[in-house]
Amino acid sequence: MTHQHLPETGRAPDEVLGDLKKFASDDPDYKDGRIWSLVYHINEAHDDFAAAAYRQYSSANGLNPAAFQSLKRMESEIISMVAGLLHGGPDTCGVVTAGGTESCLMAVKAYRDLARKKRHVTRPNMIIPATAHVAWFKAARYFDVRARLLPMDKDLNTDIRKLKRMINQNTVMVLGSAPEYPHGTIDPIAKMGALAAARDVPMHVDACVGGFILPFMEMNGTEFPDWDFRVPGVTSISADLHKYGYTAKGASTILYRNLDLLKSQMFVYQDWPGGVFASPALLGTRPGGAYAAAWAVLQKVGIDGYRALAAQTSEAVDILKAGIGDIEGLHVLGQPQGPLLAYGSTDSKVNIFAVADQLEKKGWGVNRVQNPNGIHAMVTAQHLAVAKQYLVDLAESVQTVRANPELAKTGGAATYGMMAHVPLRGMVKSKVLDVFAEMYRAGGGQLHLEEDKNPPLPERLMAKYVQWRAKRG
Numbered sequence: 257m258t259h260q261h262l263p264e265t266g267r268a269p270d271e272v273l274g275d276l277k278k279f280a281s282d283d284p285d286y287k288d289g290r291i292w293s294l295v296y297h298i299n300e301a302h303d304d305f306a307a308a309a310y311r312q313y314s315s316a317n318g319l320n321p322a323a324f325q326s327l328k329r330m331e332s333e334i335i336s337m338v339a340g341l342l343h344g345g346p347d348t349c350g351v352v353t354a355g356g357t358e359s360c361l362m363a364v365k366a367y368r369d370l371a372r373k374k375r376h377v378t379r380p381n382m383i384i385p386a387t388a389h390v391a392w393f394k395a396a397r398y399f400d401v402r403a404r405l406l407p408m409d410k411d412l413n414t415d416i417r418k419l420k421r422m423i424n425q426n427t428v429m430v431l432g433s434a435p436e437y438p439h440g441t442i443d444p445i446a447k448m449g450a451l452a453a454a455r456d457v458p459m460h461v462d463a464c465v466g467g468f469i470l471p472f473m474e475m476n477g478t479e480f481p482d483w484d485f486r487v488p489g490v491t492s493i494s495a496d497l498h499k500y501g502y503t504a505k506g507a508s509t510i511l512y513r514n515l516d517l518l519k520s521q522m523f524v525y526q527d528w529p530g531g532v533f534a535s536p537a538l539l540g541t542r543p544g545g546a547y548a549a550a551w552a553v554l555q556k557v558g559i560d561g562y563r564a565l566a567a568q569t570s571e572a573v574d575i576l577k578a579g580i581g582d583i584e585g586l587h588v589l590g591q592p593q594g595p596l597l598a599y600g601s602t603d604s605k606v607n608i609f610a611v612a613d614q615l616e617k618k619g620w621g622v623n624r625v626q627n628p629n630g631i632h633a634m635v636t637a638q639h640l641a642v643a644k645q646y647l648v649d650l651a652e653s654v655q656t657v658r659a660n661p662e663l664a665k666t667g668g669a670a671t672y673g674m675m676a677h678v679p680l681r682g683m684v685k686s687k688v689l690d691v692f693a694e695m696y697r698a699g700g701g702q703l704h705l706e707e708d709k710n711p712p713l714p715e716r717l718m719a720k721y722v723q724w725r726a727k728r729g
């Protein structure tokens with residue numbers, strides 16, 4: 257039964273909550289560690305605890321620091337706890353945002369405006385690794401800051417040989433990731449920071465993934481090159497709470513080395529008929545529940561809890577890396593150093609996207625990366641319990657694909673393979689946009705609703721590609 261209209265009369269609460277339960281039956285099975293992204297789950301009791309904290313403040317609004325002093329207190333304490341983890345100094349400051357993307361957007365806006373004010377830059381650019389999270393490309397478009405890319409070298413590390421020459425008078429910021437999303441590599445932050453500082457250009461570190469796990473891995477004895485405020489050139493860091501902080505969704509942080517930098521992120525409009533308005537980040541109303549849940553989870557888990565979670569994650573990562581290395585035809589991509597990794601194929605008979613299809617058949621959620629093609633895993637503590645089974649299923653999947661080469665030409669393998677390699681990238685973009693927009697019709701939302709009139713992306717792309725190839729001869 258669909259619910260396309262607002263009910264004439266309100267429905268019984270139990271019935272409505274029952275509906276919510278039913279809706280979830282088609283969702284990924286994250287509670288058993290069968291997916292490798294999107295969710296950072298410890299157990300039901302942890303979720304219940306975060307939900308209880310969320311509930312207490314679900315109506316509270318963090319828009320205005322004076323209105324709910326409880327929320328401002330929690331925000332200040334969260335920023336202070338994160339500053340401690342990231343080796344901030346006495347002037348470190350920051351804001352709780354609704355997620356990694358908001359944190360990344362804010363850094364770009366802040367540094368664009370700072371360069372405008374201090375150096376009258378009107379055609380801003382920022383230098384970011386090709387592996388930077390897509391949020392940075394979004395920020396570039398939203399704020400009209402040209403993204404100039406540092407390429408990957410043959411080992412998939414960010415190649416910074418040209419960085420010094422690339423920084424020019426219009427460069428508003430340099431970015432490094434700790435770690436980057438596609439392969440889990442930590443960029444050479446210390447060298448990048450030194451080059452940026454030498455030109456007085458700010459440097460942001462995207463630690464949306466690493467911020468709440470690398471410090472605990474380090475406490476457990478793993479050595480990483482410096483990537484946080486210990487690097488003098490680093491002027492800001494984003495660290496997500498709702499990833500490896502295991503807090504409820506809707507919470508990240510952005511920290512700056514000093515208030516002058518943070519001021520550039522803030523918005524004040526003193527002549528609004530609605531009153532003098534000041535806002536620290538992108539949102540107006542800010543969700544009190546997410547902040548309360550974040551504060552409460554940090555308090556409940558504590559350093560020992562996060563160290564234990566990080567230790568389990570490291571163990572799972574080690575098992576996966578070793579196991580993948582032992583499967584003939586597979587290799588880990590690049591040199592992942594933290595909690596996430598991707599792996600690809602070294603054997604032309606093993607199409608990695610066909611392997612992904614086989615894993616999906618076995619009930620695993622799979623994320624694919626491209627150029628080079630691979631399968632991605634954001635490993636959490638929960639995966640320690642399933643890592644060995646995953647490797648058994650992975651080895652079987654590779655065998656199946658090797659024995660059935662035609663699998664590379666069907667299903668997801670055909671679609672993703674083509675999407676990664678269609679030379680007309682503009683065509684891919686416009687087709688993805690068509691299908692994506694279609695999903696946002698009122699009352700729509702699911703691709704298959706339009707299936708008859710409007711075949712889904714794979715078929716449409718395939719048809720276009722075949723046409724293009726035919727024309728090309």
Ligand SMILES: Cc1ncc(COP(=O)(O)O)c(C=O)c1O
Nearest residue numbers: 355356357389391437462464465
């Ligand atoms: C390195 C990195 N930065 C930023 C983000 C964006 O975070 P969010 O999805 O919370 O907006 C992600 C998400 O995976 C990420 O991996």
